[in-house]
Amino acid sequence: MSSSSTAVTQAHFEYVRGHTDPEDPFLEQLKQAALAAGIPPIWIAHEQARLLQILLRSARAREVLEVGTLAGYSAITMARALSAGGRVRTIELSAKHAAFAREWIARSDVAGAIEVLEGSGAEHLARVPDRSLDAIFIDADKRGYPHYLEQALRAVRRGGLVLVDNAFAFGQLLDAQPTDPDVPFVRDFNERMAACEQLERVIVPVGDGLWVGVVR
Numbered sequence: 001m002s003s004s005s006t007a008v009t010q011a012h013f014e015y016v017r018g019h020t021d022p023e024d025p026f027l028e029q030l031k032q033a034a035l036a037a038g039i040p041p042i043w044i045a046h047e048q049a050r051l052l053q054i055l056l057r058s059a060r061a062r063e064v065l066e067v068g069t070l071a072g073y074s075a076i077t078m079a080r081a082l083s084a085g086g087r088v089r090t091i092e093l094s095a096k097h098a099a100f101a102r103e104w105i106a107r108s109d110v111a112g113a114i115e116v117l118e119g120s121g122a123e124h125l126a127r128v129p130d131r132s133l134d135a136i137f138i139d140a141d142k143r144g145y146p147h148y149l150e151q152a153l154r155a156v157r158r159g160g161l162v163l164v165d166n167a168f169a170f171g172q173l174l175d176a177q178p179t180d181p182d183v184p185f186v187r188d189f190n191e192r193m194a195a196c197e198q199l200e201r202v203i204v205p206v207g208d209g210l211w212v213g214v215v216r
């Protein structure tokens with residue numbers, strides 16, 4: 001048996017999507033409404049959302065914090081995977097995105113389990129008590145990631161999850177001349193994660209690459 005990995009192509013991603021629990025109609029409607037409202041379609045991939053649910057269920061997560069709400073897609077997804085009495089608090093800088101997310105969260109089946117915190121990730125994270133979170137999902141401004149990681153290592157309990165999106169830098173991670181100005185920040189952050197001894201960590205190649213870390 002070979003120890004090398006299969007080179008994952010776009011066709012593999014599509015195969016993975018086709019063999020993952022399907023999306024539900026409510027979340028499809030949310031995405032359509034977000035597009036119609038001029039919100040960019042930068043939510044996580046459907047199969048990535050399913051993986052987040054499996055990870056949160058396995059960790060029996062109750063207290064989850066997200067940085068980067070956008071339209072509320074990942075927040076609703078994660079809230080559906082929490083243990084009884086759990087909640088997702090999700091931080092969003094844009095007033096427009098926060099208002100849209102609040103409206104759709106209110107219509108969802110997990111309305112009582114999600115709170116949208118308007119403002120910057122740094123501002124809200126500073127108020128989170130030490131070791132009070134079961135999981136954090138970081139999916140916002142890439143320049144802020146080193147600070148969010150520092151805060152995550154303080155705020156997430158031992159055995160809790162540190163989940164971070166966009167390890168593949170919008171598909172440009174390995175490009176010689178990337179066009180997206182955030183690519184260097186993602187590369188630096190990936191090096192920081194790779195060197196972070198406080199976490200057991202791996203990049204899972206779903207969506208745009210998901211860092212999965214467990215606090216030692």
Ligand SMILES: C[S@@+](CC[C@H](N)C(=O)[O-])C[C@H]1O[C@@H](n2cnc3c(N)ncnc32)[C@H](O)[C@@H]1O
Pocket residue numbers: 042043044067068069070071072073074075091092093094097119120121122139140141144
């Ligand atoms: C990639 S989107 C989040 C997608 C969402 N997690 C999902 O998958 O459904 C990133 C969001 O982070 C927000 N954002 C950018 N900078 C931020 C900051 N400093 N603090 C909090 N949110 C920020 C953006 O306005 C945007 O809505």
